[in-house]
Amino acid sequence: MIPSPVLAVTSGEPAGVGPELTLQLALDERLPGRVVAVGDPRLLSERAALLDLDVTLIELQPGEPVPEARSGVLPVWPVALRAPCRPGELAVANAGYVLETLDVAIEACLGGRADAMVTAPLHKGVILDAGHAGFRGHTEYLRDACGVDEVVMMLATDSALHAGEPDWRGSAALRVALATTHLPLRQVADAITEASLERILRIVNADLTRWFGLVTPRIAVCGLNPHAGEGGHLGHEEIEVIEPCLERLRQEGMALDGPLPADTLFTPRHLAGIDAVLAMYHDQGLPVLKYAGFGRAANITLGLPIVRTSVDHGTALDLAGRGIADTGSLRVATALAAEMANRGSAATTP
C-alpha cells in the first residue's frame, strides 16, 4: 500500500475541457493521492481566472518531491504551450505540447517518480493534422512508448471498478474491453485474427486478476457479425477465427463465453455472472458502456507496465472554458488510478 500515491494528470488538449477539469480536481476535499498536473502553468492559471476557480499552482522543478495533497493547491510539472490557446479553438502548433505532456508522465511512471498516470482528453485529429502520422490515441501511444507489443482498451462504469464481484442486478456495472480500437470499420474484420484475439484475451484475463482481484474472470466474447454470423450465413469470422481461439484458451482454463450475438449479450440476463465483455470493435462496445454510465466511467489501458486510466469522454470543445463540463469521469479515473497503484504495490511488496 502506497500511503499517498503520486498521480500524474496530463491536462490534455489545451483548447478542450481538460485544463478546467484538472483544476476542478484540485478542489476536491478528499483527493485519493498526490495529484500533480502536467501542463502549461500559464494556461492553467488563465483558465482558473476565467472560471473563477480558487486554485494555487505550485510549479515543481525537476526532482522536487510532490507535496501532500491539499484542496485548492495544484502542483504542476511544467510543459510549455507552443502557441497561444483559446478555449474551443484547436491549434495544430500545440500538438507537440500535448504529446510532450504524455512523455513527461510516461517517463515519470517508468522512472518511479509517479505511481500512475491519468489522462484528460486529447484531440486525435489535430495531432494527425500536425503531421504525427499514425497517431491513433493515448492507448497506442502508450503501447509504443512502453515498448510492449499489445495493449487493450477497457472501459468500466464506476460500479464495476472495485475488486470483487460486480453487481449486475439492476445496476449499470459494466466492463467492456475492445479487440480493436481506433480503426476504420472497413479494416476491422481483417485485423481480428486468432493470434491477435489470443493476445488480447490473455491480457484481459491476466489484468482482471491483477487489477480487479478476479481469480478466474468470466469473459463474454461478442461475435463480429449480426447474430454471431447466424451459423455461417451472415459471416464466417465466428466459425473460422473466434471459436477456435476461444476453444484453445478454454482448454487452458480460461472462462470464456461466446462468440455471442452482441445485441442480446448486452442485456441484464446475459450479463449475469459475466465479469467483462470483449467487443470486437469500438462502436460495438462503447455506446452500450456510455449508455450505462457516461460521466461515471473510466478508461483503463490493460497490458502496460505502468498504471494508466483516463476519462470516458473527449475534448468537448463545445463546452471548453465555460465551467459546465462534468468532472465525474476524471474523478472516477483518478480514484481508480490510486486504487490500481495501491494494488500493484501490494502485489510487489514481499
Ligand SMILES: NC(=O)C1=CN([C@@H]2O[C@H](COP(=O)(O)OP(=O)(O)OC[C@H]3O[C@@H](n4cnc5c(N)ncnc54)[C@H](O)[C@@H]3O)[C@@H](O)[C@H]2O)C=CC1
Ligand atoms: N480520452 C481521450 O483522450 C478521448 C479523446 N477523444 C477525442 O475527443 C475529440 C472529440 O470527440 P467527440 O466524439 O466529439 O466526443 P466528446 O466526448 O468530446 O463530445 C461528445 C459529446 O459529449 C459531451 N461531453 C463530452 N465530455 C463531457 C463532459 N465532461 N461533461 C459534459 N458533456 C460532455 C460534448 O459536449 C459532446 O456533446 C476527438 O478528437 C476524439 O478522438 C474522445 C474520447 C476519449
Ligand SMILES: NCC(=O)COP(=O)(O)O
Ligand atoms: N473512445 C475512447 C477513446 O477514444 C480513448 O482513446 P485513448 O486516447 O485513450 O486511446
